Amino acid sequence: LALNAGDSVGSYAQAGHGGLGSTANTQSGAITVEFCEAGSATFNGGAGLNAYALLGHGGNVGSNTKSGDITFSGSLVNVDLNGGSTTGTSAQIGHGGDNSDGAITSNILLSASGAVTLDGGAGQDSTARIGSGGRDSDGAKSGTTTVSGASVTLTGGPGSNAGTQIGAGGSLADGNLTGTTTVTTTTGDLRILAGTGTDSASQVGAGGIQASGTHNSATTVTAAGNVVLDATNGGASASARIGLGGTAADGAFTGLVGVTAGGDLTLTGGASNTGTYAQIGLGGLNSDASKNGGTTVEATNISLASGAGANAYTQIGAGGTSGSGNITGPTSVTANGGTVSVIAGSGQDAYAQLGAGGTKANGTHSSSTAVSADGAVTVQGGSGDNSYASIGLGGMNLDGALAGITTVTTPDAVSLTAGSNATAYAQIGLSGGFGGNGDKTGSVSVTGASVDVTGAAAFAQIGNGGVSGFGTKNGNVVVKATAGDVTVTGGDLNGYALIGHGGIKSGGVTIGAPSNVISVSATADVVLQGGSADVAFAQIGGTNNDAGTTEATVEVLAGGQVDVLGGSGPNSYAQIGNGGAGSDGTKQGTVLVDAGTDVNVTRGSGSSAYAKIGNGDQLFDAGGVGTATGNVSGDIQVSAGFDVRLTGGLIGHVDPTIVSSSIATGGDTFVAV
Numbered sequence: 001l002a003l004n005a006g007d008s009v010g011s012y013a014q015a016g017h018g019g020l021g022s023t024a025n026t027q028s029g030a031i032t033v034e035f036c037e038a039g040s041a042t043f044n045g046g047a048g049l050n051a052y053a054l055l056g057h058g059g060n061v062g063s064n065t066k067s068g069d070i071t072f073s074g075s076l077v078n079v080d081l082n083g084g085s086t087t088g089t090s091a092q093i094g095h096g097g098d099n100s101d102g103a104i105t106s107n108i109l110l111s112a113s114g115a116v117t118l119d120g121g122a123g124q125d126s127t128a129r130i131g132s133g134g135r136d137s138d139g140a141k142s143g144t145t146t147v148s149g150a151s152v153t154l155t156g157g158p159g160s161n162a163g164t165q166i167g168a169g170g171s172l173a174d175g176n177l178t179g180t181t182t183v184t185t186t187t188g189d190l191r192i193l194a195g196t197g198t199d200s201a202s203q204v205g206a207g208g209i210q211a212s213g214t215h216n217s218a219t220t221v222t223a224a225g226n227v228v229l230d231a232t233n234g235g236a237s238a239s240a241r242i243g244l245g246g247t248a249a250d251g252a253f254t255g256l257v258g259v260t261a262g263g264d265l266t267l268t269g270g271a272s273n274t275g276t277y278a279q280i281g282l283g284g285l286n287s288d289a290s291k292n293g294g295t296t297v298e299a300t301n302i303s304l305a306s307g308a309g310a311n312a313y314t315q316i317g318a319g320g321t322s323g324s325g326n327i328t329g330p331t332s333v334t335a336n337g338g339t340v341s342v343i344a345g346s347g348q349d350a351y352a353q354l355g356a357g358g359t360k361a362n363g364t365h366s367s368s369t370a371v372s373a374d375g376a377v378t379v380q381g382g383s384g385d386n387s388y389a390s391i392g393l394g395g396m397n398l399d400g401a402l403a404g405i406t407t408v409t410t411p412d413a414v415s416l417t418a419g420s421n422a423t424a425y426a427q428i429g430l431s432g433g434f435g436g437n438g439d440k441t442g443s444v445s446v447t448g449a450s451v452d453v454t455g456a457a458a459f460a461q462i463g464n465g466g467v468s469g470f471g472t473k474n475g476n477v478v479v480k481a482t483a484g485d486v487t488v489t490g491g492d493l494n495g496y497a498l499i500g501h502g503g504i505k506s507g508g509v510t511i512g513a514p515s516n517v518i519s520v521s522a523t524a525d526v527v528l529q530g531g532s533a534d535v536a537f538a539q540i541g542g543t544n545n546d547a548g549t550t551e552a553t554v555e556v557l558a559g560g561q562v563d564v565l566g567g568s569g570p571n572s573y574a575q576i577g578n579g580g581a582g583s584d585g586t587k588q589g590t591v592l593v594d595a596g597t598d599v600n601v602t603r604g605s606g607s608s609a610y611a612k613i614g615n616g617d618q619l620f621d622a623g624g625v626g627t628a629t630g631n632v633s634g635d636i637q638v639s640a641g642f643d644v645r646l647t648g649g650l651i652g653h654v655d656p657t658i659v660s661s662s663i664a665t666g667g668d669t670f671v672a673v
Contacts, residue, residue, distance in 0.1 A: 001033060003053040005046030005084065005091075010060075012052045016095070018059040018066075027057035027095075028067045035074035040114070043091035045084020045121055045128070052084075056095040056106075060088075060134075066095040067105040069143075078114035079149065081128040083121030083162055090127045094145070096134040096170075098125070103175075104132040104168075106143040115188075116149035118164040120157025120195045120202075127171075128154075128164045131181070131206070135161070136172040140213075143168070143179045145206075151188030151225070154202040156195020156238055163201040163209070163238075168217070171199070171209040171246070180218045181205050189225040189263070192242065194234030194276055199247070201239045205257070207246045209237075217244045218255040218293070226263035227299065231312065234276035240267075242280045243295070245320075250288040256329075257281055257295045264338070265299035267314040269307030269345050269352075276307060279315045281331070281356070287323040290363075291356075294329035301338035301375070304352040306345030306382060311359075313351045318367070319358040319395070321349055327356045327365040327393075330404075339375035339412070344382030344389040344419060349396070351388045355406070357395040359386060359433075366403045367393045368442075373410040377448065381419025381426040381458055386433070388424055388458075394431030394440070394466075396423070401438045401471070402430045402464075407445045411482070414448035418456040418495055425458040425466070429477075429501075432469035440464040440501075443475040450484030451522075453499060455491035455536060463518075463542075465503040465511075467494075473501040473542075474513045481522035485560075488538045490531025490572050497531075500578075502543040502550065504535060511544040512552035512578070512589070518542065525560040526595075528574040530567025530604050530611075535581070537573045538565075541591075541615075543580035550578045550585065550615075555592040562595040562640075564649065566604025566611040571619075573609055577636075577653075579616040581608065585630040587615040587653075590667075592637050599640045601649030612650040613638055614669075633666035640673050 003013040010020055017027035033041070033055070043053040050060060057066040070093065072079075081091040088098060095104045110116070110130065118128040125135055131145045145167050154164040161171060167181040183190060183204050192202045199209055206217040221227065221242055229240040237247055243257040259265065259280055270276020275285050282291040295317050304314040311321050317331040333340065333354050344352045349359050355369040369392045371377060379389045386396045392406040406429050408414060418426045423434055430440035446462055453460050464473040479486060479499055488497045496504065500518045502511040512518075520526060520540050528538040542550045556562055556576050564574045571581045579587040593599060593613055601611045610618035616632040632653040638644060644651075653665050 001041040004044045005051035005053045007047040009049040011048045014054045017057040018062055020059050022059050022062040024064050026065045030068045031070045033072045035076045038075040038077050040078040043081045045089035045091045045126055047085045049086055050088035052090045054097055055093045058095050058097045058100045060097040062100045064102045069107045072110045076112045079112050079116045081118045083126035083128040083157055085121055086123040088125050089121050089123055092129045094132045096132050096137045098135045100134050101138045103139045104141045106132050108145045110147045112149040114150050116152045118154045120162035120164050120200050122159050124160040126159045126162045130166045132168045133170040133173050135170045137170050138174045140176045141168040146182045148184040151185050152183055153191040155193045156200035156202045157197055159197045161199040162195055162197045165203045167206040169206045169208040169211050173208055173211045174213055176213045177206045177215040177217050182220045185223040187224050190223045191228045192240045194231040194238040194240045196233055196235050198235045199237045200235055203241045205243045207244050207249050209246045210248045211246055213251045215244055216254045219243050219257045221259045223261045227261040227265045229267045229278040231270045231276040231278045232268050234270045236273045237275035240278045243282050245283045245287050247284045248286045252290045253282045254292045256293045259297040261299035264301040266303045268305050269312035269314050269350055270309040271307050272309050274310040276309050277313045282318040283320045283323050285320045287320050288325055290325040291318040291327045296332045298334045302335045303341045305343045306350040306352045308346045310348040312345055312347045315353045317356040319356050319361040321359045324362045326363040327367055330368040331355050333371045335373035337374050340373045340377045342379045342389045344387040346383045348385045350384050354391045355393050357393050357398055359396040361395050362399045364401045365393055368404040370407045376412040377410050377414045379416045379426050381424035383420045386423045390427045390431050392429045396433030398432055398436040399438055402440045404442045409447045412449050414446055414451045416460050417454045418458040418460040420457050422457050426460045428462045430464040432466040434467045436466055436469045437471055439471040440473045445478045447480045450481045451479055451486045453497045454489045455495035455497040457492050457495055459496045461498045463501045465501050465506050467503050468505040473511050474516055476516055477518045479520045485525045486520050486522040488528045490536035490538045490567055493533040494535045496537045499540045500542045506544055511542040511550040516552040518552050518554045521557040523559045526556050526558040527563045529565045530572035530574045530609050531569055533569040535571050536569050539575045541578045544583055548585045550587045551589050553590045557594045559596045561598040562593055564601045564611045566609035568605045570607040572606050574611045576613045577615045581617050581619050588633045590635045595640045597642045599644045601646050603648030614653045616653045618650055618655050631664040635667045636669040638671045644673050
């Protein structure tokens with residue numbers, strides 16, 4: 001079967017009622033394509049202006065109601081749709097067409113034993129689609145879109161807005177959407193590749209660029225091989241997506257997104273252009289819509305690698321950069337037999353994230369994030385401005401209340417490392433990044449053979465919070481190393497490393513709660529090492545520079561030794577306990593440290609690079625007087641199988657040689673060896 005649009009203006013090839021400019025009130029009836037012998041189907045958009053190839057009712061520039069199922073049966077082998085080579089050309093399976101308005105009701109079923117390929121064209125708006133609708137196709141659309149092939153490939157074209165899509169909708173399409181989108185590969189890969197043209201997006205799922213309306217549509221992908229979303233060579237705002245939504249799509253979105261791959265799952269951001277992102281989940285870049293629905297992915301190895309272009313982000317979860325609207329629904333990521341890698345890029349705002357949210361994705365969000373792997377879990381900040389890497393709900397400069405549990409589990413290593421840019425942080429937990437305001441409530445749990453938290457040019461944190469963000473942060477924080485060390489290492493200027501809630505300049509009424517526990521355990525050692533520059537501290541406990549209350553029970557349990565080592569930079573302290581340098585307000589909670597061998601508390605060589613076990617701080621001003629205010633209390637218990645060594649270090653809440661007489665203290669201190 002071949003439908004080839006011609007080379008003349010408005011030429012078309014169509015199987016179905018209607019035609020160019022058709023305005024018949026109703027076009028209905030099922031369309032069945034049956035292959036009695038093995039054969040293939042090709043649809044070519046042609047070379048004439050606005051030429052199209054369409055299997056379905058309607059046609060370009062029409063207005064009417066369209067209904068009827070479209071079914072392929074028999075011995076269909078390969079299916080190929082090519083968007084054409086001139087402005088406005090298109091190839092489509094599904095009722096509608098470009099600028100074809102009216103309600104559509106239709107189920108589409110296409111099953112091929114060979115390859116299914118969709119290629120965007122070389123002209124502006126030269127698209128390829130399997131699904132009801134079309135570019136600027138207004139009206140309600142309901143029904144399922146089901147596509148199966150040995151392999152499925154969507155490739156955006158070199159033309160502007162020369163996108164590809166499996167699912168109902170289309171760019172600039174207004175109207176409500178209901179139904180499901182299902183794509184299956186029986187032996188090979190699903191590949192979704194952004195086009196080189198501006199806005200040449202490739203998408204599995206309903207919606208489209210600047211589509212609007214109330215959309216209720218689940219998206220399910222099952223691949224025997226790999227699933228690849230690649231925006232490397234994308235033009236400006238050319239994305240690769242799975243899920244309901246699209247760049248600048250708005251309205252109200254509801255639907256689950258599920259991806260299962262027999263092989264690997266990879267998402268890659270763009271190499272140079274702005275807005276070349278890859279995402280699995282509801283929403284998209286600048287998508288202002290409420291987003292209600294979870295995101296579940298399962299594969300062998302799962303890799304996110306953001307790009308060098310601005311906003312060349314990668315994300316598994318609802319949201320996207322600068323998209324407003326409340327978000328609900330969990331994010332679940334499972335690597336069966338493999339690793340999870342979350343690597344931010346070198347472009348501005350080229351973040352990498354497992355979880356809902358995104359940079360400036362403002363709103364009230366409630367979403368848990370669960371990551372499970374059989375191999376290592378790696379989270380690495382990038383080198384561009386705001387190129388953070390995170391597991392959990394939130395994002396850079398995100399304003400709004402956040403609630404949700406964050407869980408990371410693997411029998412292998414967990415590595416969390418900040419990037420080389422001052423705002424390229426790395427975090428596991430609810431994140432506001434830099435300047436993100438709003439309460440953050442939910443427990444954080446990380447379990448690995450070993451756990452490493454390393455600051456660099458920016459901070460690294462397991463816990464809820466961030467820099468300069470106001471609001472309450474609470475929930476338990478539990479970190480377990482089942483076959484190795486827990487290391488917390490400060491880096492460069494402001495490159496602190498923290499296990500606990502809060503962060504520098506993190507204001508709020510409370511950080512933590514009386515019932516909160518910050519628990520760190522390791523079969524081997526627990527090591528805190530301050531860094532080499534100002535405010536490159538290492539801490540286990542809540543920290544808060546505002547005059548609120550910082551409170552939690554802090555416990556550190558090591559089968560080996562516990563080292564609390566100040567750094568060489570100013571204020572590069574190391575501390576087990578609530579508070580921190582210049583932390584005003586009430587600091588309270590029991591502090592428990594238990595080492596199988598030694599406990600070493602060693603002051604660093606930097607100015608005020610103190611080392612302590614206890615709440616509060618041990619800062620000195622030029623006159624030798626402590627600078628922090630607020631009452632400090634809670635019992636302290638330190639026990640060691642061998643020795644406890646203090647080298648300029650402190651076990652206690654306050655240093656009596658510098659404490660202000662106005663600070664009230666309370667609690668008992670016990671040391672056992």
